Amino acid sequence: MNTGDWWRSAVIYQVYPRSFKDSNGDGIGDLPGVLQNLDYIASLNVDAVWVSPFFKSPMKDFGYDISDYRAVEPMFGTMEDFQKLLNAAHDRDLKILIDQVWNHTSNQHPWFLESRKNKTNPKADWYVWADSKPDGSPPNNWLATFGGSAWTWDDSRHQYYLHNFLAEQPDLNWYNPEVVQAILDVAEFWLKMGVDGFRLDVVNFFTHDRQLRDNPIRPKTRKRPAGADPNDPFFSQLNKYNFCQPETLELLEPIRELLDRYDAISLAEISSAEDTIKTSAEYVRGPKRLHLAYNSSLMSNEPLSYKLLRRIIQKVEDSLGEDGAICWTGGTHDFPRLKSRWRKFLIDDDFSHEAFDLMFAALLVALRGSFCIYQGDELGLTQADVPYEKMQDPFGLAGYPAILGRDGSRTPIPWEKEAPNAGFTTAKDPWLPIPEEHYSHAVDVQHPKPSSLLNKYRRLIAWRKQQPALTEGDLTLLETPEPILGFTRKCDRQYLLCLFNLSPMPVHYSLTEFPHCVKADEADFYNRRYHDTVEIGGYGVFFGNC
Numbered sequence: 001m002n003t004g005d006w007w008r009s010a011v012i013y014q015v016y017p018r019s020f021k022d023s024n025g026d027g028i029g030d031l032p033g034v035l036q037n038l039d040y041i042a043s044l045n046v047d048a049v050w051v052s053p054f055f056k057s058p059m060k061d062f063g064y065d066i067s068d069y070r071a072v073e074p075m076f077g078t079m080e081d082f083q084k085l086l087n088a089a090h091d092r093d094l095k096i097l098i099d100q101v102w103n104h105t106s107n108q109h110p111w112f113l114e115s116r117k118n119k120t121n122p123k124a125d126w127y128v129w130a131d132s133k134p135d136g137s138p139p140n141n142w143l144a145t146f147g148g149s150a151w152t153w154d155d156s157r158h159q160y161y162l163h164n165f166l167a168e169q170p171d172l173n174w175y176n177p178e179v180v181q182a183i184l185d186v187a188e189f190w191l192k193m194g195v196d197g198f199r200l201d202v203v204n205f206f207t208h209d210r211q212l213r214d215n216p217i218r219p220k221t222r223k224r225p226a227g228a229d230p231n232d233p234f235f236s237q238l239n240k241y242n243f244c245q246p247e248t249l250e251l252l253e254p255i256r257e258l259l260d261r262y263d264a265i266s267l268a269e270i271s272s273a274e275d276t277i278k279t280s281a282e283y284v285r286g287p288k289r290l291h292l293a294y295n296s297s298l299m300s301n302e303p304l305s306y307k308l309l310r311r312i313i314q315k316v317e318d319s320l321g322e323d324g325a326i327c328w329t330g331g332t333h334d335f336p337r338l339k340s341r342w343r344k345f346l347i348d349d350d351f352s353h354e355a356f357d358l359m360f361a362a363l364l365v366a367l368r369g370s371f372c373i374y375q376g377d378e379l380g381l382t383q384a385d386v387p388y389e390k391m392q393d394p395f396g397l398a399g400y401p402a403i404l405g406r407d408g409s410r411t412p413i414p415w416e417k418e419a420p421n422a423g424f425t426t427a428k429d430p431w432l433p434i435p436e437e438h439y440s441h442a443v444d445v446q447h448p449k450p451s452s453l454l455n456k457y458r459r460l461i462a463w464r465k466q467q468p469a470l471t472e473g474d475l476t477l478l479e480t481p482e483p484i485l486g487f488t489r490k491c492d493r494q495y496l497l498c499l500f501n502l503s504p505m506p507v508h509y510s511l512t513e514f515p516h517c518v519k520a521d522e523a524d525f526y527n528r529r530y531h532d533t534v535e536i537g538g539y540g541v542f543f544g545n546c
Contacts, residue, residue, distance in 0.1 A: 007197075007265045007291050008325050009471040010047040010370040011461050012097065016333045017054050017076055018062060019412040019432065020375060022425035029412065029424070031077035035085045037415075038092065040443065044378060045461040048095035050199045050267065052333060054082065058108050060168040061394060063099075064201065065106040069186040086194055095196035097267060102183050103205045104169040111182075112170050116156045126179050128162035128171045129154075130212060141214045142242040145234050145272060147398045150242060164205050164242065166394060174206045174251055184258055191258070197265035200255075200290070204270050204279060206248045209241035216240060225274055227296030227335060231402040234272070244273055249282060252289045259291070267327055267372075268293040277312070280326060281319035292370060294327040299335045304360070306482040306502055313367070313487065314477055328364055329372035337376070337409050340383035352504050354380065355539035358456050359500055362525070362541045365464045366489065366498045368475040376413055378457040379446060383408040384435045392432060407432055414442040467520075469494035484509055484536070488546070496520065497544040504538040517544040 021033030031054055041049055053063030056071040063073065072079050089096050105112055115123040130139040130151070138151035138160055144167075151160040152167040162171045172179050187198065215237040218224075224235045259266055268290045273279040276295030283293045297312050298304075316326055330338040339357060357380050364371040386407040391397055396405015411432045416423030417439050421430050446452035464470050473491035480486035483503040489496045497514055501507050511517050512532050519527060519534075520543035527542050528535040536542050 004263065006047060006095075007370060009464075010095075010327075011045070011464070012048045012050050012267070012327065012370060012372045013041055013044060013046040014050045014052065014332060014372055014374045015041070016052045016375055016410060018052075019410050019424075019430075021413065021415070022427065022430070025426040026075070027425050027427035027430045028075055030075065031072070031081040031085055035081070035088055038085070038088050038094070042092045042094060044373070044458055045465065046094070046373065048097055048196065049089060050097040050372065051085075051099065053099045053101060058106055058168070060106070061166055062392075064101050065104075065108075065166065065169045066101050067106040067108040067110075070189050083193065090194070097197045097199050097265070098190060098195050099201060100187065100190075100198040101201040102172065102186075103202045104163065104165060104171045107168045107170055111172075116154050116161070119157060119159075125176050126173055126182075128173050128208065129157060129159045130162070131159055140212045140241075141237070142239075143215075143234050143237060146395050147233065162208065164202075171205070171208075174248070175210065180251065180254065184254060187255070187258055188262075191262040191264055195264065197259065197267065197291075199267045199269065201269055202243075202271045203252075203268040203283060203290070203293075204248060204273055205243040206251060207245040208243065209245060211241075213241045215242060225272060225296065226276060227299040228272070229403055232399070238274070239272065244279060249289065252283065256288055256290060266290040266292065270295045277315050277319055281316075281321075281324055284324045284326070285321070286323065292325050292327045294329050294372060296335070298328065298330050299332075299338070300341070304502065306485055309363075309485050309502070310477060313475070317368070317475060317477075326369040327372055328367050328369055329374070330360060330364065331374040331377050331409065332372070333374065333410055334406055335409060337381055337383040338374075339377070339380055340408075352539060354453055355504075355537070357453055359502075359539045359541055361453075361457055361460055362543075363485075363500055365460050366470060366487075366496075366543070368473070368489070373457070374409075378454055379414070379441045379443065380453045381411075381414075381438055381441055382435070384411040384433070384438070386411070386432060390433055411435065411438070414438045416444045417442040463521075467494060467496060468492075469496040480509070483507065495546040497542070497546050499534075499536060499542040499544075501536040501538065501540045506535055506537050506540070508533050508535050509542070511544070514544065514546045517546045519543070520545050 018029045020029045021037050022029050023032035054076040055066045056068035056073045057063045057066050086096050111123055111126050114121055115127045138149050142150040144150040146166050153160055163169050218236055218238050228235045268283050270276050270280045270293050277297050280293035280295040283290050391407050393405035393407045412424035412430045412434050414422035422434050422439050422442055424430055446454035469489040469491050473489040476488050478486035485500040487498055497517055510533050525541045534542055
């Protein structure tokens, strides 16, 4: 693999700055807090850090409503703080990817303030405006992902504007070349500063059906996309016209050209698509589109069954082809913690829970492509139960109690078990409460214990980098008996057998098809072997060099 292709097998750690570490005692995490704990991130042996938005914002959606793309929100620090973080990361051989929110801005952004004045100003066409129906109602039936109509009436322009998210997040008009150029200028501003790439928020929302046709109602027999909340009204429609338009793919070429010029990469979020795997593959196909895309295929409320995993893995392999690249992930700041999504399907004991956590980490390590770790998943944090009076997420507040929102996955990182607020802040209260059960998972508890989940993550990621088959090899699914998920990873230098026991009970597997298979040197997995048969413990893993 060329060094310029590092992203194809990268391990990326997502930092949500509000909840990582508070350096100034205001209860909110910040950029200096990330810098103070950069050695912790480096100790995970990851390749890159994805930093969620820290730009100037009214914080209606916690930074995903940007009012100035080229300024740091004061609660997170200063531009000098970011430059220090960037330099310190590079000193540790860590790459920095920053979130770029290009589908929409804040309604306080100067672009929108000018656009809404009238229909003739220089930025009149920078956002998506439309006239009402004759009865004064919105132009069509499109719904916002955060609830209600995707259209809001503006008294200044006497028109509706489109917002696929909050009303405070008006959608930019990507059909306007001036908008595209303005966004590319923003991108180049950060690339010149030295960032190594961008995580691109909701890329598949960039364009819409220009005829503004109504979305069809979802048939009762039509399954909702992976990761979709069953109570979310947004998926009561088949979202055929409001996003995932083919025109978006044409807009990726100038983005890729700019990134290639700076030797930087892109990690695209594909959100809310009916078929996230297929859509993700389209966005990374060939050298003129994006580098990586992640999707919600593993962020499901379904148990990670034998059939489900085989179907997902095979579909990814079939969709991507030889050139495409995917970024696997089990969680982000937008989804419930991976541990809590699946623990209800496990035997209710700590041993089984941690064994499952480790098995899933090993699966991410072994799959073809790159993968993301959301901060705290390496500690085994569970989804927090945030009471209504302490909820912050506008999505959760609007949907309560049917939809609890995203606060439960955004609670602060526990650094010290015995410290107030788990060492996250010296303030009386953090911006979100830290669950009592998270204290026992604190970094200072796990760091000195070789058997902790944190240290197992560290060793697994370090081991992955030493296996050519995992960083550059092909993947072939095996016809293994349920509950064993099996595949091989193979390149010119290594042939690796990967087996995962998806049940809590030990299972036996015959290695007669792999007569020269020798257990890989990975101390975290204990397996007994007798002649041609290996025993894999409950939620256990076997890696073998063949």
